Amino acid sequence: MKKHYSEQLAGVRELVLRMGGLVEQMTRRVVQSLVQRNLNLLAEVRAMENQVNQLHIEIDEACLELIALRQPAAADLRFIAAAMKINTDMERIGDQAINITEHAESLLAVPPLKPLIDIPRMAEIAQEMLKASLDAFVNGDDEAAFETILRDDTVDQLKDQVFRELLTYMMADPSTIPRALDLILVSRNIERIADHATNICEDVIFMVKGKDVRHQGPLA
Amino acid sequence: MKKHYSEQLAGVRELVLRMGGLVEQMTRRVVQSLVQRNLNLLAEVRAMENQVNQLHIEIDEACLELIALRQPAAADLRFIAAAMKINTDMERIGDQAINITEHAESLLAVPPLKPLIDIPRMAEIAQEMLKASLDAFVNGDDEAAFETILRDDTVDQLKDQVFRELLTYMMADPSTIPRALDLILVSRNIERIADHATNICEDVIFMVKGKDVRHQGPLA
Numbered sequence: 001m002k003k004h005y006s007e008q009l010a011g012v013r014e015l016v017l018r019m020g021g022l023v024e025q026m027t028r029r030v031v032q033s034l035v036q037r038n039l040n041l042l043a044e045v046r047a048m049e050n051q052v053n054q055l056h057i058e059i060d061e062a063c064l065e066l067i068a069l070r071q072p073a074a075a076d077l078r079f080i081a082a083a084m085k086i087n088t089d090m091e092r093i094g095d096q097a098i099n100i101t102e103h104a105e106s107l108l109a110v111p112p113l114k115p116l117i118d119i120p121r122m123a124e125i126a127q128e129m130l131k132a133s134l135d136a137f138v139n140g141d142d143e144a145a146f147e148t149i150l151r152d153d154t155v156d157q158l159k160d161q162v163f164r165e166l167l168t169y170m171m172a173d174p175s176t177i178p179r180a181l182d183l184i185l186v187s188r189n190i191e192r193i194a195d196h197a198t199n200i201c202e203d204v205i206f207m208v209k210g211k212d213v214r215h216q217g218p219l220a
Numbered sequence: 221m222k223k224h225y226s227e228q229l230a231g232v233r234e235l236v237l238r239m240g241g242l243v244e245q246m247t248r249r250v251v252q253s254l255v256q257r258n259l260n261l262l263a264e265v266r267a268m269e270n271q272v273n274q275l276h277i278e279i280d281e282a283c284l285e286l287i288a289l290r291q292p293a294a295a296d297l298r299f300i301a302a303a304m305k306i307n308t309d310m311e312r313i314g315d316q317a318i319n320i321t322e323h324a325e326s327l328l329a330v331p332p333l334k335p336l337i338d339i340p341r342m343a344e345i346a347q348e349m350l351k352a353s354l355d356a357f358v359n360g361d362d363e364a365a366f367e368t369i370l371r372d373d374t375v376d377q378l379k380d381q382v383f384r385e386l387l388t389y390m391m392a393d394p395s396t397i398p399r400a401l402d403l404i405l406v407s408r409n410i411e412r413i414a415d416h417a418t419n420i421c422e423d424v425i426f427m428v429k430g431k432d433v434r435h436q437g438p439l440a
Binding site for chain 2: 053060067068071077078085088170184214215
């Protein structure tokens with residue numbers, strides 16, 4: 001039996017949330033692996049990527065089917081377009097988590113450079129942003145999306161701080177260079193996760209307000 | 221007067237090409253600025269970003285309007301969905317070019333580290349991939365898209381090579397660290413431009429074949 005239209009829409013929402021939960025968990029786990037110096041967690045992260053890739057395809061298919069068969073207009077169309085865009089961003093968050101697993105592997109093979117500076121803090125904010133962006137999507141809450149976007153500046157500042165600190169290490173002791181480079185690249189990956197969460201928030205605002213808030217410079 | 225449907229589709233295609241041309245030029249110019257050590261080119265790149273951001277919004281709007289008013293099915297819907305996805309990737313290529321301008325600014329403020337190793341070569345391939353991906357979109361040529369995807373491996377190899385060479389410099393002479401880091405990050409930005417070109421090719425294949433080729437592991 002063909003599902004009802006509203007069920008199909010709810011189905012898309014559910015798939016997005018499932019995928020969001022997975023990439024959130026990938027992000028959390030990969031940073032845990034660094035903090036706890038636990039290589040086993042990396043296998044978990046990699047296993048989750050397969051599910052994410054599957055959902056990535058499934059969500060696009062469900063959205064295109066909805067458009068083709070149901071010819072949604074106005075608000076529903078914006079919801080579906082947002083779901084497809086959010087889908088892309090979530091998949092790329094998964095890619096970033098996988099990139100971090102590679103750096104984690106090098107980092108866990110050698111003695112730690114030092115505590116991880118502000119990297120865990122950066123990751124915490126990026127995860128909170130991701131969670132908040134998906135909540136905003138489900139609740140159609142453009143104000144929450146707006147608030148979340150503002151947090152991206154903090155992540156960028158922490159990234160710059162991490163960079164400066166690691167630069168000091170490297171200049172003082174070249175033997176730290178390979179580890180410091182891995183950590184710099186991890187901090188860039190986390191920054192990009194926060195950027196994707198920001199993109200998701202922009203899509204939510206578009207979905208709710210029917211208005212494009214991208215490229216407006218400082219949010220007004 | 222309302223435009224005909226086929227004109228509206230052609231309009232979307234034209235907007236995509238215009239935006240593609242711009243981000244191609246941004247990429248070319250920003251690498252030229254590094255090679256020629258010419259700061260003036262950076263202003264050009266930044267000026268182009270405004271146009272790219274404008275087109276980014278325009279393309280999404282044109283696509284959503286087409287879906288809402290014309291209820292396209294099958295091939296046309298895949299074309300429009302592909303245009304929206306390609307739009308996102310092109311905008312992010314523009315972002316990468318802007319990221320490179322920042323590194324270029326630091327790099328041009330100090331004496332050159334050395335010739336730029338394989339960075340110009342990497343950029344050349346990434347640009348060719350981008351151009352080929354957009355040609356494949358316009359021509360609906362999935363085979364060309366497929367061939368283009370294969371080139372991404374070369375870019376990744378060059379990126380690893382650039383990384384290893386710069387690491388050697390840094391270890392040998394810590395005074396090179398800041399410049400080497402800028403170059404490493406530039407090479408990552410170029411790598412990501414090639415990744416976006418790859419995404420565009422995957423969207424073209426989906427558009428032509430109605431088949432999702434993403435996440436298939438080594439292309440078969």
